[in-house]
Amino acid sequence: MAVGAGVLLVGCGQKPSSQTGAPRSAGAKSAAATEKIYALVPCGQVGPFSKIVRLFQAAHPQVRLDWEQENIVTMTKKVLDGKARPDAFLSMGDLEMNQLQKAGLIMEGTRQKVAENSLAIVVPAANPGKVSGIADFAKPSVKLVAVPDPEVNSVGRHTQEALKKVGIWSQVQRKILLPRFAADSKDLAIAGKVEAAIAYYPCSVEVHVPNAPPTLPKSLKLVGHIPSDLYAPFWCEGAVIKGCKNPQGGKLLLEFLQTPEVQRIYRDWEFVREPGKPAGAAEKG
Numbered sequence: 001m002a003v004g005a006g007v008l009l010v011g012c013g014q015k016p017s018s019q020t021g022a023p024r025s026a027g028a029k030s031a032a033a034t035e036k037i038y039a040l041v042p043c044g045q046v047g048p049f050s051k052i053v054r055l056f057q058a059a060h061p062q063v064r065l066d067w068e069q070e071n072i073v074t075m076t077k078k079v080l081d082g083k084a085r086p087d088a089f090l091s092m093g094d095l096e097m098n099q100l101q102k103a104g105l106i107m108e109g110t111r112q113k114v115a116e117n118s119l120a121i122v123v124p125a126a127n128p129g130k131v132s133g134i135a136d137f138a139k140p141s142v143k144l145v146a147v148p149d150p151e152v153n154s155v156g157r158h159t160q161e162a163l164k165k166v167g168i169w170s171q172v173q174r175k176i177l178l179p180r181f182a183a184d185s186k187d188l189a190i191a192g193k194v195e196a197a198i199a200y201y202p203c204s205v206e207v208h209v210p211n212a213p214p215t216l217p218k219s220l221k222l223v224g225h226i227p228s229d230l231y232a233p234f235w236c237e238g239a240v241i242k243g244c245k246n247p248q249g250g251k252l253l254l255e256f257l258q259t260p261e262v263q264r265i266y267r268d269w270e271f272v273r274e275p276g277k278p279a280g281a282a283e284k285g
Helices: 043-059 072-080 094-102 134-138 154-166 169-175 182-190 247-256 260-268
Strands: 018-020 037-042 065-070 088-090 112-117 119-124 196-200 220-225 234-239
Touching: 037 043, 037 072, 037 247, 043 065, 043 182, 043 247, 043 260, 065 072, 072 094, 088 247, 094 154, 094 234, 112 260, 119 154, 119 182, 134 154, 134 169, 154 169, 154 182, 154 196, 182 196, 182 220
Parallel strands: 037 065, 037 088
Antiparallel strands: 018 065, 088 234, 112 234, 119 196, 119 220
């Protein structure tokens, strides 16, 4: 793959933020209920997680939940480098969790699937490459395709897998730019610097703004998802990180993410294996 020399925007397009829940209660009995929970959340989940936090605080008003949004590549590196030890770590896919597990940083028995994820093709609004599907990447009209670096992004790793399975890897390899961050791939399409880009399907819409509904940028067109039979299924995952201050609190949060109400929120934000409705159709508010 060739690394593009074009201008790449930084991360998620926003500075990391910290959201704090209700103060701890003096009468709380369990460790998870009396200590604050610190979670690292990828910017690609900020939209749904902003709603999930409100549900969690309503269910556990005695808990103080601090969460920080960050690009998944950056936050994974923070944990690998020992600069962060969150009670709960959420990923966008399997590659990041595999890195942490290989490094021996995941508390045994805590790694779990949180929400289905999938791959989308996005193009500039005018669609100059006339792209209607992944096979079109081999067309002469497609000069450049942005694919997040497969060494550090689940989306890039599974896109590489799909391109090989569809049989056009050798034809498109020279056309591929490798932005480090998944958000940069979409930004390159918005700026018209590539004819096509790959994104996480839910991230084809704007998901980085807390309490805002998913919205497709006007300068971007969603072509559709890459057929799921072209790559191995993958999920957003969660785990408790070894050495964190409140592992019981991390487990409490991860358990909450499995509830039907939370799973419904993720589906509303298009965290699905087989998208069944247009992106941006999630409930508002």
